[in-house]
Amino acid sequence: MSTEFARKSHETLVDPKLQLAIYTATGRLKEKRIDVVSGSALPDYQELRAQANAIKKHTIDNLDHYLEEFEHNVETHGGKVVYCKDGTEVADFVLSLAKERGAHLIVKSKSMTTEEVDLNERLEHHGLESVETDLGEYILQLAHERPYHIVAPALHMTRYQVADLFERELHVPQETVIEKQTALARSVLRQKFLAADIGISGANFLVADSGAVAIVENEGNARLTTSAPKIHITVAGIEKVIPRAQDLATFLKLLARSATGQLLSVYTSFLSGPRRAGEIDGPDEFYVVLLDNGRTRLLPDKNKRQSLYCIRCGACLNTCPVYRKIGGHSFPWVYSGPIGAILTPQFMGVQHEPALPFASSLCGACGEVCPVKIDIPKILLELRSDVKKSDAREGRNRLEKLGFRAFAWLMTHPRMFEMAGRIGRSMGWPTSKKGPLGAWLSERDLPPLPAHSFRELWRRR
Amino acid sequence: MGIRVSLFVTCVVDQLFPQVGMAMADVLERAGCQVDFPEDQTCCGQPAFNSGYRAEARTVARHFLDTFEASEAVVVPSGSCTAMIVHHFAELFHKEPETLKRVHALEKRVWEFSTFLTQVAGVEDVGARLDRVVTFHDGCHGLRELGVKDAPRRLLARVRGLELREMTPAEECCGFGGTFAVKFSELSGAMARTKIDAIERTGASTVVSADPSCLMQIQGALSRAGSDIGTLHLAEVLASR
Numbered sequence: 001m002s003t004e005f006a007r008k009s010h011e012t013l014v015d016p017k018l019q020l021a022i023y024t025a026t027g028r029l030k031e032k033r034i035d036v037v038s039g040s041a042l043p044d045y046q047e048l049r050a051q052a053n054a055i056k057k058h059t060i061d062n063l064d065h066y067l068e069e070f071e072h073n074v075e076t077h078g079g080k081v082v083y084c085k086d087g088t089e090v091a092d093f094v095l096s097l098a099k100e101r102g103a104h105l106i107v108k109s110k111s112m113t114t115e116e117v118d119l120n121e122r123l124e125h126h127g128l129e130s131v132e133t134d135l136g137e138y139i140l141q142l143a144h145e146r147p148y149h150i151v152a153p154a155l156h157m158t159r160y161q162v163a164d165l166f167e168r169e170l171h172v173p174q175e176t177v178i179e180k181q182t183a184l185a186r187s188v189l190r191q192k193f194l195a196a197d198i199g200i201s202g203a204n205f206l207v208a209d210s211g212a213v214a215i216v217e218n219e220g221n222a223r224l225t226t227s228a229p230k231i232h233i234t235v236a237g238i239e240k241v242i243p244r245a246q247d248l249a250t251f252l253k254l255l256a257r258s259a260t261g262q263l264l265s266v267y268t269s270f271l272s273g274p275r276r277a278g279e280i281d282g283p284d285e286f287y288v289v290l291l292d293n294g295r296t297r298l299l300p301d302k303n304k305r306q307s308l309y310c311i312r313c314g315a316c317l318n319t320c321p322v323y324r325k326i327g328g329h330s331f332p333w334v335y336s337g338p339i340g341a342i343l344t345p346q347f348m349g350v351q352h353e354p355a356l357p358f359a360s361s362l363c364g365a366c367g368e369v370c371p372v373k374i375d376i377p378k379i380l381l382e383l384r385s386d387v388k389k390s391d392a393r394e395g396r397n398r399l400e401k402l403g404f405r406a407f408a409w410l411m412t413h414p415r416m417f418e419m420a421g422r423i424g425r426s427m428g429w430p431t432s433k434k435g436p437l438g439a440w441l442s443e444r445d446l447p448p449l450p451a452h453s454f455r456e457l458w459r460r461r
Numbered sequence: 462m463g464i465r466v467s468l469f470v471t472c473v474v475d476q477l478f479p480q481v482g483m484a485m486a487d488v489l490e491r492a493g494c495q496v497d498f499p500e501d502q503t504c505c506g507q508p509a510f511n512s513g514y515r516a517e518a519r520t521v522a523r524h525f526l527d528t529f530e531a532s533e534a535v536v537v538p539s540g541s542c543t544a545m546i547v548h549h550f551a552e553l554f555h556k557e558p559e560t561l562k563r564v565h566a567l568e569k570r571v572w573e574f575s576t577f578l579t580q581v582a583g584v585e586d587v588g589a590r591l592d593r594v595v596t597f598h599d600g601c602h603g604l605r606e607l608g609v610k611d612a613p614r615r616l617l618a619r620v621r622g623l624e625l626r627e628m629t630p631a632e633e634c635c636g637f638g639g640t641f642a643v644k645f646s647e648l649s650g651a652m653a654r655t656k657i658d659a660i661e662r663t664g665a666s667t668v669v670s671a672d673p674s675c676l677m678q679i680q681g682a683l684s685r686a687g688s689d690i691g692t693l694h695l696a697e698v699l700a701s702r
Contacts, residue, residue: 408514
């Protein structure tokens with residue numbers, strides 16, 4: 001395979017420093033999660049997962065209803081809801097608002113949804129300055145890279161790389177102490193917060209019954225982003241809606257534990273509309289952009305649409321033996337790891353990177369840790385079938401299809417199966433190192449061939 | 462007369478590791494079972510299913526149904542093949558109500574080897590003896606789809622002379638994954654090496670598992686790394702005297 005995916009996977013696999021960085025960082029997150037969801041730490045963990053799954057299922061099954069309720073309640077509080085079908089519509093909305101208000105500087109808090117539609121690039125293309133304020137995202141913006149991980153975007157970078165980056169981009173002396181690097185970023189970002197015209201955030205949850213946007217974070221930058229500038233825009237996928245404020249009790253317990261092994265994130269903010277009379281802070285204008293960007297395409301499939309339950313905790317990445325080897329940038333879209341492997345084909349089409357659903361040993365670790373119980377392995381299997389159907393329609397991979405037809409024939413003809421095995425064993429392992437055998441031998445040895453099959457031994461018994 | 466048991470040895474054991482099937486038959490007979498081997502058996506269809514070829518997988522699954530429908534109990538030396546039959550056959554035939562009924566009737570009688578011994582035959586001590594330090598590798602499908610975790614350990618605990626040393630992490634995949642192992646060989650090999658590091662840290666001389674395919678991957682990688690650690694299927698350990 002010579003795809004981008006294969007190439008980047010290979011590059012990551014042969015980079016020992018990167019291998020160590022990924023394995024160590026994900027391992028730490030993985031262990032911390034295990035500690036806080038263990039039976040002694042959280043006895044009702046499995047019940048919480050079941051409940052979270054039930055709430056998400058109910059919401060996605062009734063998405064139109066809850067979106068309307070959310071919209072109604074946001075507008076009651078003086079906010080405005082804007083529906084956008086794709087990234088162009090989001091950018092157009094922000095650009096026209098910025099133009100009307102004479103805005104130039106935007107501060108942004110962490111949002112995978114805006115990464116999904118390359119919002120920064122689109123805005124910068126039209127002359128706006130859009131600054132990421134989450135430390136990891138800020139580092140990546142300076143490095144012109146996309147997030148390596150849903151929760152820990154700069155997981156792959158060492159402090160020495162950050163020191164070089166800051167020196168180059170911020171024109172400061174080399175600084176390798178992490179606390180001092182943070183202070184450096186903070187001093188730059190503080191000025192941006194104070195000068196910003198617009199703040200753009202994502203959302204962890206959109207609460208329908210109260211019209212509130214819930215954001216969890218650890219750095220306080222989202223709170224500043226959403227309260228300092230005069231204009232606030234939340235950009236969120238339509239699947240982020242949940243019915244009731246009380247549902248947060250379930251999700252907040254699961255989210256921080258699954259993501260970072262914290263009992264609760266440092267900051268949990270609820271935004272419900274612009275500043276009211278008598279309040280000392282908060283924006284004058286409050287918008288919620290509800291983004292489709294392909295999400296409604298997932299709805300007709302009653303099984304696969306559970307992919308929309310994802311709360312972006314990243315637990316599946318940290319536990320995935322594949323992600324832990326090939327890292328985040330090998331994946332063809334912003335979402336990486338197991339969740340990326342099921343979201344990307346559904347959002348972008350299965351032929352966008354047809355190898356993606358196959359790049360899994362189907363070990364099932366992802367499904368086991370998912371706090372909302374998305375059956376990722378099952379969806380991977382369905383997507384594999386979708387890829388092969390699409391291949392068949394387009395006349396691709398005919399030889400492989402033929403191979404599996406031959407396999408099915410052989411496996412329904414036991415005498416031929418036996419004979420094929422006997423002939424194979426008598427000839428020994430092929431000496432040609434091509435094809436699947438060569439691929440096996442590139443990494444492992446083959447077992448010695450036995451003189452007889454089981455069925456032969458059984459008959460002689 | 463004991464429980465009547467049909468062996469489904471799996472295509473991998475039939476063709477590559479016949480000694481595992483023989484050991485399994487031996488242990489089951491010692492546990493008082495009456496063992497037969499339906500000669501028409503071949504494969505469960507998992508290679509096609511996992512590769513996205515559902516029609517071909519259905520063909521093979523149907524053959525399995527025909528072959529084993531008359532069996533009282535089917536015992537399988539692989540958690541992965543067992544999971545294919547008891548979990549994924551139903552998915553394959555969800556649009557065929559008649560076949561689905563047959564699937565549901567059969568799937569209750571199909572057992573992973575260690576689970577059968579402990580839960581159905583009610584045996585933990587099979588009278589085995591093996592003077593070795595071993596570590597146990599959990600096959601992912603057995604572990605996560607069937608919940609096989611304690612059964613093999615309970616059986617190993619009763620083997621005289623044997624010391625079990627758990628590896629950390631024990632539950633991480635060995636990187637086999639069927640065609641994954643050859644479609645993404647470099648990645649699969651990297652996963653195997655991580656597994657081997659965990660195995661080596663235990664100081665065990667033998668890796669035991671209830672899945673022949675995992676063992677093929679682990680043995681192949683151990684051998685490539687020049688290690689003298691060996692592999693044994695759980696059935697082979699339990700058949701040791």
